[in-house]
Amino acid sequence: MENALPLFLVMSPFLGLALMIIFSGKAAPMAAPESLYEKLGGEAAVNAAVDIFYRKVLKDDRIKHFFANTDMTRQAAKQKAFLTMAFGGPSNYTGADMRKGHAHLVAQGLNDAHFDAVMEHLGSTLKELNVPGDLIAQCAAIAESTRKDVLGK
Numbered sequence: 001m002e003n004a005l006p007l008f009l010v011m012s013p014f015l016g017l018a019l020m021i022i023f024s025g026k027a028a029p030m031a032a033p034e035s036l037y038e039k040l041g042g043e044a045a046v047n048a049a050v051d052i053f054y055r056k057v058l059k060d061d062r063i064k065h066f067f068a069n070t071d072m073t074r075q076a077a078k079q080k081a082f083l084t085m086a087f088g089g090p091s092n093y094t095g096a097d098m099r100k101g102h103a104h105l106v107a108q109g110l111n112d113a114h115f116d117a118v119m120e121h122l123g124s125t126l127k128e129l130n131v132p133g134d135l136i137a138q139c140a141a142i143a144e145s146t147r148k149d150v151l152g153k
Contacts, residue, residue, distance in 0.1 A: 035087065035088030035089060036087040036088050036135065036138050036139070036142075037084060037087035037088045037089030038088070038089070039135055040087060040131060040135060040139075042089065043084070043089070045129070046080055046083050046084055046087070046089070047080055048129060049083075049125050049126065049129060050076050050079050050080045050083065051076065052125045052128060052129070053079075053121055053122060053125045054072060054075070054076055054079075056121040056124065056125060057118065057121055058072070060117055060121065062113070062114065062117045063114050063117045063118065066105050066108065066110065066114070078093070078095045081093040081094070081095070082095060086142050087139070087142065097149065098146045098149035098150050099149040099150075099152055102149075102150045102151070102152070103152060106151060106152040110150070110151060111151065112147075112151065115147055115150060115151060118143075119140065119143060119144065122139065122140065122143055123136060123140060126139060
């Protein structure tokens with residue numbers, strides 16, 4: 001064994017690599033936490049929820065009059081883009097901010113009772129789609145955070 005290379009010379013390429021990793025100060029990349037949008041099921045889930053939601057809204061005598069002169073295809077597309085962004089998905093929303101976008105409805109009498117009806121339909125839609133309660137609560141909290149702006153308060 002006199003001709004054998006010392007062990008540290010054989011292991012040095014591996015040792016060098018290990019030392020570079022240890023002293024580089026960079027940890028292995030970690031996966032980003034899953035967004036609410038992803039937890040809900042992404043684009044297909046948001047699309048299904050918005051479609052069901054507006055079917056409910058348009059049957060509700062408390063609020064359907066606010067949509068009497070609305071292009072519902074365009075409205076649904078805007079809502080899908082907004083919710084996708086609000087739930088942490090790709091941001092393609094180009095609509096007005098909540099205050100400006102709802103000012104004409106506030107002028108027509110939009111109030112907390114109407115907002116509550118919308119929240120009711122959001123919750124029942126998500127339940128109908130078997131969304132877990134904790135995710136429904138997160139969606140409701142995001143929607144609720146818009147109340148003051150939607151109602152112009």
